[in-house]
Amino acid sequence: MPELPDAVVYERRVADGALNRTIAGTTVVDPLILGDGLEPHRLDEVLQGRTLTNTHRHGKHVFARYGHDTGWLAFHFGMTGRVQHVPNGEMPEYAYVQFHFENDGALAFECPRKFARVRLIDTPEAFVEAKDLGPDARRADVETFLEPFENRRGTIKGRLLDQSVVAGLGNIYADEALYQEGIHPRTTVPALSEDERRDLYEAVQAVLDAAVAVDADPEALDPDRFMLPHRYGDGRCPKTGVPLETETVSGRTAYYSPARQPPPE
DNA sequence: ACTGGCGCCTGTTTGC
DNA sequence: TGCAAACAGGCGCCAG
Numbered sequence: 001m002p003e004l005p006d007a008v009v010y011e012r013r014v015a016d017g018a019l020n021r022t023i024a025g026t027t028v029v030d031p032l033i034l035g036d037g038l039e040p041h042r043l044d045e046v047l048q049g050r051t052l053t054n055t056h057r058h059g060k061h062v063f064a065r066y067g068h069d070t071g072w073l074a075f076h077f078g079m080t081g082r083v084q085h086v087p088n089g090e091m092p093e094y095a096y097v098q099f100h101f102e103n104d105g106a107l108a109f110e111c112p113r114k115f116a117r118v119r120l121i122d123t124p125e126a127f128v129e130a131k132d133l134g135p136d137a138r139r140a141d142v143e144t145f146l147e148p149f150e151n152r153r154g155t156i157k158g159r160l161l162d163q164s165v166v167a168g169l170g171n172i173y174a175d176e177a178l179y180q181e182g183i184h185p186r187t188t189v190p191a192l193s194e195d196e197r198r199d200l201y202e203a204v205q206a207v208l209d210a211a212v213a214v215d216a217d218p219e220a221l222d223p224d225r226f227m228l229p230h231r232y233g234d235g236r237c238p239k240t241g242v243p244l245e246t247e248t249v250s251g252r253t254a255y256y257s258p259a260r261q262p263p264p265e
Numbered sequence: 266a267c268t269g270g271c272g273c274c275t276g277t278t279t280g281c
Numbered sequence: 282t283g284c285a286a287a288c289a290g291g292c293g294c295c296a297g
Contacts (some may be wrong), residue, residue: 002290002291003290003291006290060291076291076292077290077291078291078292079289079290079291079292080289080290080291081291113289113291115291115292116291161291163291163292170290170291171289171290171291172290173290174290175290216290218290252290252291253288253289
């Protein structure tokens with residue numbers, strides 16, 4: 001369930017559960033999960049006997065460096081991917097890629113829907129460049145964040161979801177940020193004033209910070225302030241009590257409060 | 266050059 | 282209750 005806050009949690013799990021441990025070997029249950037034509041035997045050859053020495057995150061991607069000046073693992077979680085450290089002999093059902101440590105359990109990369117990918121890359125910087133990812137939504141300052149929105153004409157929801165504009169936001173946290181700012185998801189970028197854009201940046205930061213603070217569990221957000229707990233609950237706007245409505249915007253289901261987010265002309 | 270729409274996968278929820 | 286359809290927190294690719 002992976003947007004930027006989930007990636008923060010997963011990076012932490014990799015750091016806590018996998019750094020500085022020797023990899024005894026890897027198991028690939030479904031090769032579809034390996035990206036860029038990576039073959040299971042090559043993943044194993046590359047990682048066997050090595051240790052992970054560093055982690056990094058950009059948007060929804062998590063990276064783990066192996067060895068020194070050798071290369072990085074890149075994790076992308078699709079819609080149902082996740083990682084967790086598991087004790088010896090307790091492998092979860094959808095752990096399609098497994099990293100086994102000497103005498104210390106394994107890191108399980110799970111993804112029931114098989115949209116997630118594990119890759120071997122040279123560096124995170126080169127990967128971000130090659131994938132044309134925009135600035136990380138949580139590290140970018142306001143100028144860096146807003147620059148890619150210049151000269152865009154589509155809906156604000158569509159642009160927030162576009163990883164080449166800003167990396168890290170997905171369907172639910174984009175909806176939450178727009179809710180906080182009172183902007184209808186179908187509003188176009190040119191229709192937003194400079195002040196509205198800056199306020200939206202602040203809202204994105206506040207939403208991501210709050211999500212990280214509850215370990216990326218949207219239902220654990222303060223139900224008096226955030227829409228997300230109600231998206232999965234009573235379906236009502238927490239600030240006005242009116243029922244939330246849905247609309248397909250840029251191919252995704254957008255939830256919004258009709259009382260706070262008036263539709264564009 | 267941009268944008269929105271479709272298909273990839275499969276487990277879970279919804280509706281007749 | 283049972284089964285089929287719709288849906289889901291993403292993204293690569295395609296056509297307009």
